Amino acid sequence: MAAAGHLSGGRLNLTLLREAARDELKAVLGDERQKKVIVWDESLIKPVGLIAEVPFLKQLGVYKMVRLPVSNLTEAYPEANEYLFFTKAKVSMVEQIVQSIRESTARKQQTAKKFTVVFVPYATQHCIDKFEEYKMTNGLKLPTFEFAITEYRLETLPLDSDVISLDLSTAFTDLYLQSDPTVVHQAARAIGKLQAVFGLYPKIVGKGKYAKDVGTILSRMHTEMMANPGFAQSLKELTPQIDMVVLLDRTVDLLTPLCTQLTYEGLIDELYGITYGASKFPRETFSEDVQNVRKGDPPTPGPLTVPLTSEEEVFGKLRDFNFRKVGKYLSSEAKKIKEIYDERKKAETVSDLKQFVQKLPHIQATKLSLSRHTTIAELIKNTTDRDDFLGMLHAEQCLREEDNSDKVLDYTEKCMGMGEPVSKILRLMCMQSVANGGLKPRLMEQYKREILQSYGYQNLISLCNLEKAGLLRLQEGKPTFPLLRRQLRLIPEQIDELNPKDISYVFSGYAPLSVRLVETLEQSGYQAFEECFARDLTFQITQDNSSSPAQAQRKKRLPTSDRPQVVLVFFLGGCTYAEISALRFLSEKEDAVTEYIVGTTHIINGQAMVDSVLSETPLFVPTHLWNSLGDEPVPKVTASDRGSL
Secondary structure, eight states: OOGGGGGGGSSOOTHHHHHHHHHHHHHHHTTTTTEEEEEGGGGHHHHHHHHHOHHHHHHHHHEEESSOOOOOOHHHTOOOSEEEEEEOSSSSHHHHHHHHHHTTTTSSOOEEEEEEEOOOOSOOOOHHHHHHHHHHTTTOSSSSSSEEEEEEOOOOOEEEEEEEEEOOOOOOHHHHSSSHHHHHHHHHHHHHHHHHHHOOEEHHHHSHHHHHHHHHHHHHEEEEEEESSSHHHHHHSSSOOOOEEEEGGGGGGGGHHHOOOOOHHHHHHTOOOOOOTTTEOOGGSSSSSTTTTOSOOOOOOOOEEEOSSTTHHHHHHHSBBHHHHHHHHHHHHHHHHHHHHHHHHHHOOHHHHHHHHHHHHHHHHHHHHHHHHHHHHHHHHHTTTTTHHHHHHHHHHHHHHSSTOOOOOHHHHHHHHHTTOOOHHHHHHHHHHHHHHHHHHHHHHHHHHHHHHHOOHHHHHHHHHHHOOOOOOOOOOOOSHHHHHHHHSSSOSSOOOOSOGGGGGTTOOOHHHEEEEEEEEHHOOHHHHHSSSOEEEEEEEEETTTTTHHHHHHHHHHSSSOOOOOEEEETTEEEEEEEHHHHHHHHHHOOOOOOEEESSBBBOOOOHHHHHHOOOEEEEEEEEGGGGGTTTOOOOOHHHHHHOO
16 A cells, blocks of 8 residues: 555544545446556546555556557557556547547457546546447447446545645636536535445535525535434444535635745645645756755756655645745754754763664654755745736735725736736736625726727637626625724734744735635634625535434533544635645644644646636627727637637
């Protein structure tokens, strides 16, 4: 088994989710004595790799793995009994698979080969219909080959000891741009299935339209489960390990993901991106020891991939720090390592030397890790010290702290004049719109005209998408954010980034609204959580299983710092690493009586969220977007224009 000890380091043993996923993969692959070739949809290699490493797959009969597109499989790997195509439910992938199977079966084989399409996590009717168009139906048996369709329901990915992701990278645009309810059902199924491992949720609380929809589905699922005597009995026998689920719709707090994260892990994601617990950096900036190459050997091409999970002790401590604290911590730890090496010189007995030798592997690993993160910190600092980065932070601060602030207009125009990426300009516009409850008509008109003239008319589609997703709109009525800012103390008077006392340290002076809502729920109860805003979209569901002795006993016990309650906070539409750090901060406070587990459709940051909206092409362009353009004709948007978004 691959090392996954970091998954069991929290209050919930998330290794159980990994083991359940491995068992299901065993069932999909079948007889381990049969030789198999796996053909991957490239986007699935890393997520499935978190569950099953190569040695594990080899034990199950997999002797070769290739990527789509691929041809002549039977000729390249004639000894295989079965060829399995692991793919997401996309029509484009179906067409590649069909072409591969046709090319592989064009020549007569001595024995019929089996081709199996494995959809992850679910097949769609559209994809099945597409296969049927090519006369490939599930269970098809011909003299030359057999064909089957199945599913590998990898719904939840444990990313760390306290983080679960559904890996739905398009969830934000699916929900808020396309109004596609598929994500709601997938989230409800995944959250519901967790009960089979961790027991029934006594209480579900939430805020937001889609959060309420998920709550309704979970309530219906509970009724159906309890109507099944066998399932109800198995739930009664399980000790509930999660005391409450909090569902948060991303539209409840659109401002937080648009802000620049200032934790160590958050900045790595902002500047380099983190994918499935790893990030890529310029290889040449690291020492040869970190690169794991010997002196004199030729340099390995390509960037260096660095794992970023709590499995690495140094990163486990660094990740939630405000970046200002990172340098001091690394320097302090480096001095400690030096002192330990100096102690070796003072060793006078064999026993002293033996103790040092026992510590040596851990010391060497820590030293290597410190070197790695010192280089990463230097790379980040090169960016955070630049005037353009500091200017962006100042603009964000103005938007968060001042009512109806138009001060960023000069900065935004300066960025346009310097040819900054249009996505950066649109991110600032969205922040201003969200913080001020929309943009004033004259300001909106000015922004639109300048963007279209500076960056091209194809960006009209971008503006339309941002408006449809709720990130950009005209100001109507009194904005709610200034009221929430004061009511929930989102901008504290004092902030200590080195020794924080409040969650606002993750943005150097701004407490993420989403996490402050969770904190309000814990400290002041459901009524205070409900009355903050959006009362009609706030709900509470009690799932009674009082006949279960385990649940009855848990109800009587009040949470303490020694035996805290466990709360799963689930974000629909994505969450940021800064929000995860803020929730960890609440869990780790000295008097904390709650430990938080984070669930999310996917991990996001501001740039990724805006870019995901810009990549989508709407079905229509609202005519009011042209109001500010006078008599100018509507330009024709070509395919090349769409591709440039």
